[in-house]
Amino acid sequence: MDILTAIAIMALGAVVLGAALGYAAIKFKVEGDPLVEKIEAILPQTQCGQCGYPGCKPYAEAIAKGECDINLCPPGGMEGVQRLADLLGREVKPLEAEEKPKQVAIIDENTCIGCTLCIQACPVDAIVGAAKQMHTIIAQQCTGCELCLPPCPVECIHMAAVGETLDNWKWKYPVVGIKAVPLKDAA
Amino acid sequence: MLNLFKFWGGVKPPSHKTESNNKPISVAPMPSHLVVPLHQSIGGTPKPVVKAGDKVLKGQLIGEADGWISAAVHAPTSGTVREVAMHVRPHPSGLDSLCVVIDPDGRDAWIEHAPFDLASAAPADVFAHLQRSGVVGLGGAGFPAHGKLTPAPNVAMDELIINGAECEPYITCDDLLMRERAAEIVRGTALFRDLLQPKKVLIGIEDNKPEAVAAMQAAVTALGENFTVVAVPTRYPAGGAKQLIRVLTGKEVPGSMRSTAEMGVQVFNVATAYTAWRAVAHGEPVISRIVTLTGNVAEPHNVEVLIGTPMDELLKLARPHPDTDGILMGGPMMGFLVPNRQVPVVKTTNCLIAHSERLFPPKAPEMPCIRCGSCAQVCPHELQPFEMYWYARAKNFGKTQEYNIFDCIECGCCSYVCPSRIPLVQYFRFAKSEIWAREREKKAADEAKARFEFKQFREEREKAEKAEKLARAAAAQAAKKAAEAAAAAAEPAAGEAPAADARTAPAAASAADSEKAAKMATIQAAMERAKAQREAAQPRNTGELTPEQQRDLAEIEARRQAAGISEPPAATQEPKAE
Numbered sequence: 217m218d219i220l221t222a223i224a225i226m227a228l229g230a231v232v233l234g235a236a237l238g239y240a241a242i243k244f245k246v247e248g249d250p251l252v253e254k255i256e257a258i259l260p261q262t263q264c265g266q267c268g269y270p271g272c273k274p275y276a277e278a279i280a281k282g283e284c285d286i287n288l289c290p291p292g293g294m295e296g297v298q299r300l301a302d303l304l305g306r307e308v309k310p311l312e313a314e315e316k317p318k319q320v321a322i323i324d325e326n327t328c329i330g331c332t333l334c335i336q337a338c339p340v341d342a343i344v345g346a347a348k349q350m351h352t353i354i355a356q357q358c359t360g361c362e363l364c365l366p367p368c369p370v371e372c373i374h375m376a377a378v379g380e381t382l383d384n385w386k387w388k389y390p391v392v393g394i395k396a397v398p399l400k401d402a403a
Numbered sequence: 404m405l406n407l408f409k410f411w412g413g414v415k416p417p418s419h420k421t422e423s424n425n426k427p428i429s430v431a432p433m434p435s436h437l438v439v440p441l442h443q444s445i446g447g448t449p450k451p452v453v454k455a456g457d458k459v460l461k462g463q464l465i466g467e468a469d470g471w472i473s474a475a476v477h478a479p480t481s482g483t484v485r486e487v488a489m490h491v492r493p494h495p496s497g498l499d500s501l502c503v504v505i506d507p508d509g510r511d512a513w514i515e516h517a518p519f520d521l522a523s524a525a526p527a528d529v530f531a532h533l534q535r536s537g538v539v540g541l542g543g544a545g546f547p548a549h550g551k552l553t554p555a556p557n558v559a560m561d562e563l564i565i566n567g568a569e570c571e572p573y574i575t576c577d578d579l580l581m582r583e584r585a586a587e588i589v590r591g592t593a594l595f596r597d598l599l600q601p602k603k604v605l606i607g608i609e610d611n612k613p614e615a616v617a618a619m620q621a622a623v624t625a626l627g628e629n630f631t632v633v634a635v636p637t638r639y640p641a642g643g644a645k646q647l648i649r650v651l652t653g654k655e656v657p658g659s660m661r662s663t664a665e666m667g668v669q670v671f672n673v674a675t676a677y678t679a680w681r682a683v684a685h686g687e688p689v690i691s692r693i694v695t696l697t698g699n700v701a702e703p704h705n706v707e708v709l710i711g712t713p714m715d716e717l718l719k720l721a722r723p724h725p726d727t728d729g730i731l732m733g734g735p736m737m738g739f740l741v742p743n744r745q746v747p748v749v750k751t752t753n754c755l756i757a758h759s760e761r762l763f764p765p766k767a768p769e770m771p772c773i774r775c776g777s778c779a780q781v782c783p784h785e786l787q788p789f790e791m792y793w794y795a796r797a798k799n800f801g802k803t804q805e806y807n808i809f810d811c812i813e814c815g816c817c818s819y820v821c822p823s824r825i826p827l828v829q830y831f832r833f834a835k836s837e838i839w840a841r842e843r844e845k846k847a848a849d850e851a852k853a854r855f856e857f858k859q860f861r862e863e864r865e866k867a868e869k870a871e872k873l874a875r876a877a878a879a880q881a882a883k884k885a886a887e888a889a890a891a892a893a894e895p896a897a898g899e900a901p902a903a904d905a906r907t908a909p910a911a912a913s914a915a916d917s918e919k920a921a922k923m924a925t926i927q928a929a930m931e932r933a934k935a936q937r938e939a940a941q942p943r944n945t946g947e948l949t950p951e952q953q954r955d956l957a958e959i960e961a962r963r964q965a966a967g968i969s970e971p972p973a974a975t976q977e978p979k980a981e
Contacts, residue, residue, distance in 0.1 A: 386840055
């Protein structure tokens with residue numbers, strides 16, 4: 217009799233806890249993968265596809281699933297790799313491609329024929345223009361992804377490094393100048 | 404007597420003020436040319452409204468304010484605009500910014516200007532007038548003055564503080580201004596008082612300037628105002644806005660607070676009050692300021708200088724010693740060596756110090772931090788510079804923010820007392836600008852993400868719309884076909900007539916037929932056109948051939964067929980159908 221009571225108590229406990237867990241799983245369901253969001257927050261959102269995935273989110277998803285390495289994002293740079301490594305507890309690896317300074321696309325407006333191909337290619341809608349009208353790039357919105365370069369039939373788009381201006385100038389890391397001091401002659 | 408409070412820390416460096424404060428303000432002679440940077444205040448860069456070759460008059464607008472937090476820029480003298488081009492600005496970066504270069508004509512002729520009618524003006528008109536006159540905070544930050552003259556909506560304005568503390572060593576321009584032009588400062592203060600409606604007005608002056616305190620007190624009494632002139636203890640950085648607020652009112656402004664107006668306090672520099680009064684009472688925009696020339700010079704004194712005067716020309720007035728190797732703009736604590744000596748004087752240039760190694764011997768090399776805590780004892784914001792240094796050096800910026808790096812006012816007290824001679828402020832500036840840069844990048848990334856997601860959403864929507872349209876068209880087509888089939892089925896059933904006798908068919912059927920026929924004709928015509936085009940596009944080199952050539956071709960063709968690499972001639976002769 218005792219054993220039956222014990223089994224009944226355990227079974228009841230299992231049912232109650234199972235119901236509670238089941239309820240919590242529905243009630244407090246997390247939409248989307250929080251890890252993907254965290255990874256995506258580190259990625260630079262250039263949507264350039266240099267990692268081999270069609271955008272930053274697919275790359276973040278692939279990283280979260282462990283399908284690919286964390287060193288495939290050149291715009292994120294070594295710093296991005298470092299931060300991803302810190303987040304995921306993975307090892308820091310050197311970047312696959314070389315790191316480039318931040319760039320912005322520039323359309324040579326005299327050469328542009330107004331074909332709209334670059335507008336279609338731009339992932340962030342940073343190019344304005346209409347068919348047979350000159351196109352131009354909104355520099356503030358351009359992420360420097362270079363996706364507009366290949367479709368241009370007249371090669372009127374080039375990339376230019378973003379120069380240092382008073383708006384983006386930064387104080388430099390203090391360095392101690394080392395200078396050679398002439399040796400004193402031994403007396 | 405007002406009960407004064409104390410702020411934490413601070414230092415007492417040798418003041419070096421007596422060198423330059425014993426001579427009256429002189430007026431600088433006209434320089435050879437003037438380089439007026441358009442961006443001289445915090446906020447939007449004014450838009451140039453003149454171009455090369457234009458004749459300008461003294462006080463004429465050359466840069467129009469861009470947005471609310473921005474202030475206009477004016478021609479300091481009459482002359483010709485040489486160019487509107489990029490020139491180095493007095494900024495530690497040494498980067499160029501857009502400047503208007505003016506060649507003076509020597510007449511110094513004023514543009515027509517008149518006093519501003521204060522009696523009938525609404526506060527908004529006064530703000531607009533101050534903005535148009537280019538009145539900015541002349542204490543150092545250059546914040547447009549009109550932006551600080553609106554009380555916070557739900558906090559009563561308790562105190563208006565006029566800052567004449569001038570705590571940095573060497574600088575005496577505010578001292579001399581208060582001694583010589585006290586009445587106008589007091590009138591400007593009254594203007595600010597009328598706009599802000601504070602409960603009381605305090606004028607804080609360090610007690611190492613007794614002449615200035617006396618002059619201001621006399622002016623306040625003479626004008627019958629109820630302002631309190633307070634001599635505050637001399638201690639760097641008593642002239643910092645937050646320190647002066649602390650000393651005079653006991654209020655501590657949290658570092659995260661953007662504007663002190665939220666605490667019911669507002670602080671203006673004495674020179675700002677002076678220029679605001681000049682702008683209102685005389686209609687004169689800010690085109691000149693008082694600059695202390697001191698340091699490694701034979702005749703340290705104060706001069707009234709046109710904005711845009713090249714610094715090397717200006718410093719010559721004080722006869723610098725030959726071993727001068729640079730110009731410090733601002734004081735020795737917070738100032739910086741200007742990138743080159745030709746940079747112009749701007750609205751926030753309060754002092755030029757001729758730099759020499761004799762006066763400012765180079766610092767001995769930096770040594771490791773011994774965690775003595777001296778920096779924490781002098782920090783006026785009660786921060787822990789040694790901790791912030793540690794994390795800034797390791798580029799662990801999150802931690803520096805936890806230690807409230809953004810409360811740091813970069814006063815330089817910590818670097819001044821550091822026994823290991825660590826350039827602490829440089830580390831903090833580095834960390835701050837890195838954090839700002841990251842925030843900018845993060846903002847740009849978020850924006851890019853939003854735009855990318857919207858583009859994807861739009862493409863999906865367009866695809867769906869297209870699919871829907873096609874489906875609708877297909878459905879319509881199917882319905883039409885079904886209707887035709889039904890009509891065709893109805894035809895024999897209704898009439899029982901022979902199929903060949905089309906003339907006896909019902910009207911509905913004949914209408915459908917004629918439509919079909921028209922469509923067929925169109926298709927036929929299109930095919931004809933296509934055929935004609937294809938024929939027109941035939942390769943020309945097979946057209947008019949001589950009999951020999953034709954024979955050669957036939958032979959080649961025969962060989963090719965024999966080798967099995969060509970199709971029979973019938974196919975090659977006829978143009979290929981679609």
